[in-house]
């Protein structure tokens with residue numbers, strides 16, 4: 150590729166990466182290193198790290214295939230770190246700041262990237278998290294040293310990479326880049342083939358070596374192949390060649406080589422650092438002295454192959470999605486009537502952890518024996534035996550009904566609440582329910598919602614019919630975009646609910662019935678509650694009007710902390726009887742109701758910050774007598 154053309158290509162790729170980060174906020178969407186790690190994790194434990202996309206995996210396959218066929222094309226044309234450090238290297242060269250390390254030091258330092266490769270792969274495939282994020286200069290810079298980075302490591306990596314490149318050509322790539330190390334294994338494929346062969350033969354003989362032995366062997370062989378400059382014949386099939394009859398040994402090709410390879414010393418450049426950038430071909434003034442496999446016609450082959458491989462990667466990523474989690478259990482192999490149900494738009498499945506939670510939930514359901522979860526597209530496929538459970542039953546198993554209060558009822562609100570029942574399309578999981586809450590909370594005359602399984606899911610909405618109408622409620626539900634604040638930060642939710650038909654008005658309910666429906670009890674045990682038999686405890690019960698307010702749940706922790714200082718108090722709960730009450734369980738041998746009343750009616754509450762430190766807040770709780778002492782049943 151012409152030098153200017155290649156530089157333009159690198160710049161365009163860099164701008165595209167910045168644009169992808171800016172618009173999608175996903176810095177690893179197409180990262181081949183993430184793809185390699187994702188593939189390793191998938192092969193090792195059948196799961197993918199949360200942030201891994203199919204696009205990254207296909208990019209990794211394209212990169213490795215490219216390395217096998219022609220060389221490290223990604224490094225020389227696409228990698229943002231490679232491009233930027235190459236430009237920093239040019240600055241260093243202009244000011245004569247560059248030097249070469251001795252061969253011995255060069256060989257010793259080259260081992261670092263293989264050690265890093267082993268550590269990164271080991272940590273990632275055993276913990277299903279991308280360990281390289283902690284120090285990777287690309288990830289650190291692209292996320293602004295955000296979540297998952299270790300700040301000091303990341304800053305050192307970014308500064309070291311840029312400053313190092315000024316003095317030593319491609320400093321990061323030579324000594325630290327674990328993606329370069331992985332690519333080198335494919336450039337020098339025979340070492341990797343030997344290790345793979347040994348691994349499988351030893352396991353066939355019963356050695357039971359884990360995949361980490363394979364990774365360690367591959368890293369070690371990669372290092373040996375690199376420092377030994379072992380030739381790999383016939384792969385990669387295409388190499389830079391120098392016609393020594395045409396060459397005048399002027400050295401311009403070596404000076405222009407971003408990797409500081411002494412090009413003119415080779416007849417066939419088998420140096421593992423060569424990225425097939427073709428700078429040496431472009432810089433040589435002697436016609437046909439430097440070429441690919443002796444042919445000038447092949448000069449554009451690396452660029453053409455690179456574009457073809459990337460296009461193929463995008464095409465495959467568009468057609469095929471790797472599953473985040475695949476699980477089979479119980480009678481999966483013996484199902485008498487196997488069937489599969491696909492549920493899309495399940496937004497709660499957003500990473501490996503949530504997919505695994507769904508697996509733990511489903512394996513307890515009879516008739517269901519398998520799960521494939523696809524976190525990036527929020528999609529699951531559930532395998533079931535249709536003689537044991539129907540498709541409707543599977544859908545029902547996936548659905549969790551919800552009851553939630555939108556706002557508290559004040560004294561000025563009506564004594565009876567209207568109830569509108571309506572089917573809502575695209576309402577299914579807990580994230581949808583949260584979005585529905587946000588939408589309905591825009592209307593201050595809506596008090597609560599209950600949802601039931603159905604197709605679509607049915608919602609009962611409790612509201613003040615004197616102050617708002619069905620049309621207004623429908624408008625809130627069918628809002629497409631919602632802006633709201635969390636801790637002063639503006640958030641945006643994109644919604645796509647729609648109400649099915651006109652719904653039904655049900656019989657209005659009283660405020661007392663509504664409170665009973667919405668009541669969420671609070672219950673916490675402490676001070677060795679489990680050590681006491683029921684007969685050793687009593688219940689101190691007192692009216693607590695605030696107990697119906699879900700917003701009080703966090704504040705109750707102060708009160709419970711204050712009560713826990715009294716040794717014989719062992720449990721606190723809120724219950725709705727004929728009124729909202731607090732129930733405090735205590736051991737009469739250790740404390741009494743007078744001491745509990747003293748804590749409840751004090752003007753301040755003393756609570757624990759840690760085991761030995763306390764702080765004080767005003768007691769803002771109100772309690773209503775009478776107090777009743779009950780037996781524990």
Ligand code: SF4
Nearest residue numbers: 406423424426427429
């Ligand atoms: S030898 Fe030529 S193709 Fe290889 S990295 Fe150096 S300049 Fe690029």
Ligand code: SF4
Nearest residue numbers: 396397399400402433
């Ligand atoms: S630039 Fe051309 S002539 Fe000069 S050393 Fe390199 S291959 Fe030989």
